[in-house]
Amino acid sequence: MRRILVTGGAGFIGSNFVRFWIDHHPEDRITNLDQLTYAGNVENLKAVESSPHYKFVRGDICDSELVRRLFHAEEVDTVVHFAAESHVDRSILAPDDFIRTNVHGTYTLLETARVYWLAARFLHVSTDEVYGSLGPEDPAFNEAAPYRPNSPYSASKAAADHLMRAYHHTYGLPAIITNCSNNYGPYQFPEKLVPLTIRQAIKGESIPVYGVGANIRDWIYVEDHCSGLEAVLERGKVGETYNIGGGNQWRNIDLVETICDLLDEKLGAGTSSRRSLIRFVQDRPGHDLRYAMDISKITRELGWRPRETLATGIAKTVSWYLEHQEWVERVITGGYRDYFETQYGSRLGRG
Ligand code: NAD
Ligand code: TDX
Numbered sequence: 646m647r648r649i650l651v652t653g654g655a656g657f658i659g660s661n662f663v664r665f666w667i668d669h670h671p672e673d674r675i676t677n678l679d680q681l682t683y684a685g686n687v688e689n690l691k692a693v694e695s696s697p698h699y700k701f702v703r704g705d706i707c708d709s710e711l712v713r714r715l716f717h718a719e720e721v722d723t724v725v726h727f728a729a730e731s732h733v734d735r736s737i738l739a740p741d742d743f744i745r746t747n748v749h750g751t752y753t754l755l756e757t758a759r760v761y762w763l764a765a766r767f768l769h770v771s772t773d774e775v776y777g778s779l780g781p782e783d784p785a786f787n788e789a790a791p792y793r794p795n796s797p798y799s800a801s802k803a804a805a806d807h808l809m810r811a812y813h814h815t816y817g818l819p820a821i822i823t824n825c826s827n828n829y830g831p832y833q834f835p836e837k838l839v840p841l842t843i844r845q846a847i848k849g850e851s852i853p854v855y856g857v858g859a860n861i862r863d864w865i866y867v868e869d870h871c872s873g874l875e876a877v878l879e880r881g882k883v884g885e886t887y888n889i890g891g892g893n894q895w896r897n898i899d900l901v902e903t904i905c906d907l908l909d910e911k912l913g914a915g916t917s918s919r920r921s922l923i924r925f926v927q928d929r930p931g932h933d934l935r936y937a938m939d940i941s942k943i944t945r946e947l948g949w950r951p952r953e954t955l956a957t958g959i960a961k962t963v964s965w966y967l968e969h970q971e972w973v974e975r976v977i978t979g980g981y982r983d984y985f986e987t988q989y990g991s992r993l994g995r996g
Pocket of ligand 1: 681706
């Protein structure tokens with residue numbers, strides 16, 4: 646039985662991971678430490694909140710005293726570290742929180758784990774963006790690709806990866822890094838391209854595409870990311886890095902048009918296709934052209950590969966958002982924040 650500390654488990658990937666893990670490993674215990682920033686939503690975890698093997702703690706990963714107490718009280722043997730500021734555009738507008746949470750927060754967790762001495766492993770969930778940008782014909786990033794982060798977000802994740810490496814090399818901490826490509830799927834905050842496009846297209850509102858939409862991302866369905874993390878936690882080697890990717894490299898414009906077409910099919914197109922909502926807007930500063938992941942290492946060594954193609958994953962995702970429009974509106978209006986007080990306020994002595 647593992648005693649896992651998940652950080653950032655109320656966010657998009659973290660909440661998918663917590664549900665996935667409790668489904669697949671009901672004997673393990675999960676403590677979910679999340680500060681509930683704008684991106685954290687405990688409504689995502691309704692399905693597991695009554696499980697005796699799950700506990701939610703609201704708190705900051707930079708709070709060393711709290712982190713230390715949790716390691717001891719929960720007898721943590723495994724850390725799966727998702728907590729981060731994750732949106733590139735926000736990092737361009739205001740980098741401060743990115744440095745604080747992504748760098749100092751990771752350091753705080755590592756330092757606590759070092760003193761406490763973790764028995765199993767400390768997995769840092771990182772990103773392909775640390776490797777920088779590829780040209781149209783360049784080979785995909787493998788684990789030996791140099792670090793060339795281009796945004797405050799990717800630089801802060803790169804710094805965290807370097808700390809992970811140093812804590813393994815210097816202190817022998819059982820650290821593992823995964824670098825994953827762009828995720829999409831249920832419960833993604835509607836600031837990111839896929840859920841933003843779906844919402845705008847459902848509502849018949851303009852869909853902003855940066856530049857000419859020629860940037861390429863390697864898209865992975867979030868459940869495939871979770872199964873990749875499971876493979877690494879169960880069979881990965883400490884001190885190693887594993888790339889995780891979906892093997893679906895698409896130009897943004899093609900992805901946005903596909904979403905428009907799917908919604909036209911499902912809801913009817915009326916007089917004009919939803920493609921007519923697309924607006925090419927000013928580009929993101931320093932916008933990376935292309936990411937693509939070489940996943941041969943994790944496939945060869947751990948036997949993992951993604952299950953979904955973009956066609957199958959995006960169809961599931963569009964259906965989920967159509968069925969959960971209320972969730973999206975509660976996120977947009979901030980209504981989801983009330984749920985925390987109703988559900989946890991009195992239990993935590995604040996209601
Ligand atoms: P998200 O923004 O949806 O969720 C982040 C979560 O972290 C939120 O619940 C938030 O409340 C919490 N958090 C933020 N600051 C905190 C702090 N100081 N203390 C405690 N909790 C805090 O992010 P996501 O898209 O789910 O990404 C999760 C992780 O995966 C991140 O580390 C991100 O860098 C990485 N990643 C994301 C993608 C992607 O496509 N979304 C791809 C590769 C890697
Ligand atoms: O309105 C938009 N219009 C647009 O054209 C937005 C929000 C994005 N884009 C473009 C920028 C990117 O080329 O779409 C692409 C995807 O953008 P995001 O959804 O913001 O993701 P990205 O910047 O690629 O980063 C994501 O993948 C790697 C996650 O947010 C990161 O956390 C992860 O590390």
